[in-house]
Amino acid sequence: MEKSQAAALARPVYETNFPEAKLLRRGKVRDVYDAGENLAIVSTDRLSAFDVVFPDPIPWKGAVLNQLSKYWMNKTRHIVDNHFVSSAVMMLPEEFHKHRAVLEGRVSLVKKTEPIRLECVVRGYLTGSGWSSYEKTGEVCGIGLRKGLRNAERLDEPIFTPTTKEDNGHDRPVNAKEAARIVGGEETFERLKDYSIRLYECGAEYALSRGIIIADTKFEFGVLKGGIALIDEALTPDSSRFWPTASYGVGSNPPSYDKQYVRDYVKSLGWNEEPPAPRLSREIIEGTSKRYLEAYSRLTGRELYYHATARDISREFGTCMRHLD
Numbered sequence: 001m002e003k004s005q006a007a008a009l010a011r012p013v014y015e016t017n018f019p020e021a022k023l024l025r026r027g028k029v030r031d032v033y034d035a036g037e038n039l040a041i042v043s044t045d046r047l048s049a050f051d052v053v054f055p056d057p058i059p060w061k062g063a064v065l066n067q068l069s070k071y072w073m074n075k076t077r078h079i080v081d082n083h084f085v086s087s088a089v090m091m092l093p094e095e096f097h098k099h100r101a102v103l104e105g106r107v108s109l110v111k112k113t114e115p116i117r118l119e120c121v122v123r124g125y126l127t128g129s130g131w132s133s134y135e136k137t138g139e140v141c142g143i144g145l146r147k148g149l150r151n152a153e154r155l156d157e158p159i160f161t162p163t164t165k166e167d168n169g170h171d172r173p174v175n176a177k178e179a180a181r182i183v184g185g186e187e188t189f190e191r192l193k194d195y196s197i198r199l200y201e202c203g204a205e206y207a208l209s210r211g212i213i214i215a216d217t218k219f220e221f222g223v224l225k226g227g228i229a230l231i232d233e234a235l236t237p238d239s240s241r242f243w244p245t246a247s248y249g250v251g252s253n254p255p256s257y258d259k260q261y262v263r264d265y266v267k268s269l270g271w272n273e274e275p276p277a278p279r280l281s282r283e284i285i286e287g288t289s290k291r292y293l294e295a296y297s298r299l300t301g302r303e304l305y306y307h308a309t310a311r312d313i314s315r316e317f318g319t320c321m322r323h324l325d
């Protein structure tokens with residue numbers, strides 16, 4: 001990566017506006033543009049937690065999400081087809097080319113699909129809402145688990161615990177019957193479940209060899225020419241819980257590479273999880289950014305940037321803190 005590209009990536013992008021292009025959707029994290037038969041998905045540096053978007057961007061986050069998703073999509077093609085086409089700006093329709101400085105590293109050209117409105121959650125470890133539910137009922141989303149499991153313990157086998165995908169507000173857990181209704185039949189449901197578990201197992205096994213436990217994760221699928229394809233993002237710190245193996249222990253919440261760091265911080269502020277989200281301290285922004293970058297380099301064995309110096313990054317953090325002042 002060129003130094004100028006690295007500097008451009010470190011400069012946070014909170015929102016994109018390309019007047020020549022058609023914006024189809026601004027998600028919590030991604031801006032989705034029409035690109036003919038494809039979509040141009042731009043991963044911004046927005047951060048969302050508890051389904052609320054925060055006012056401060058996290059430098060490098062969008063690039064990490066985009067490039068890690070690309071990495072996993074390439075690695076898991078043998079399990080299920082996916083939407084990824086290219087991450088080269090020159091492959092996008094011409095109206096995007098002049099925005100190269102913003103797009104480089106954070107855009108993916110993907111096949112347009114009909115999204116299936118189910119969040120395909122797979123859990124390999126007992127944590128978060130799964131742990132709370134197990135403590136109370138011995139079940140997670142209607143799946144009974146053996147007695148005596150402890151917080152953060154590895155499950156005997158991964159479980160599929162899908163939720164609805166809500167446009168606004170919180171996703172809701174659904175049982176197999178309701179999930180099958182949402183996706184249009186039992187056969188599709190079984191396929192989604194099978195793909196999700198195999199994708200998780202493939203990612204988790206690989207990540208473990210790189211010192212990261214993927215405790216749980218979420219996939220989205222779409223219908224493409226009558227078949228099913230993996231869409232959106234895959235096995236990123238936004239869609240998964242990543243725990244460094246070195247500090248993992250059963251019985252307590254392990255420290256993580258993912259958004260849990262921010263969740264813990266905003267809980268300590270006493271925020272009620274309703275919009276508006278609070279501002280983040282510089283320390284938390286930097287800490288989050290470093291965690292995303294570290295997850296990327298650990299998993300891929302590559303640095304996202306080669307030439308950006310600590311000073312470059314520090315200066316860019318200053319820019320990002322001024323973003324909404």
Ligand SMILES: Nc1ncnc2c1ncn2[C@@H]1O[C@H](COP(=O)(O)OP(=O)(O)O)[C@@H](O)[C@H]1O
Pocket residue numbers: 025026027028029030031032039041083110111112113114115220222231232233
């Ligand atoms: N290949 C695709 N075809 C259609 N929709 C897609 C595709 N890939 C991702 N999407 C959709 O684009 C949006 C990505 O933006 P994101 O910020 O993740 O949104 P959300 O707030 O819904 O999580 C999601 O709604 C996702 O379902």
Ligand SMILES: [Mg+2]
Pocket residue numbers: 027028029232
């Ligand atoms: Mg999303």
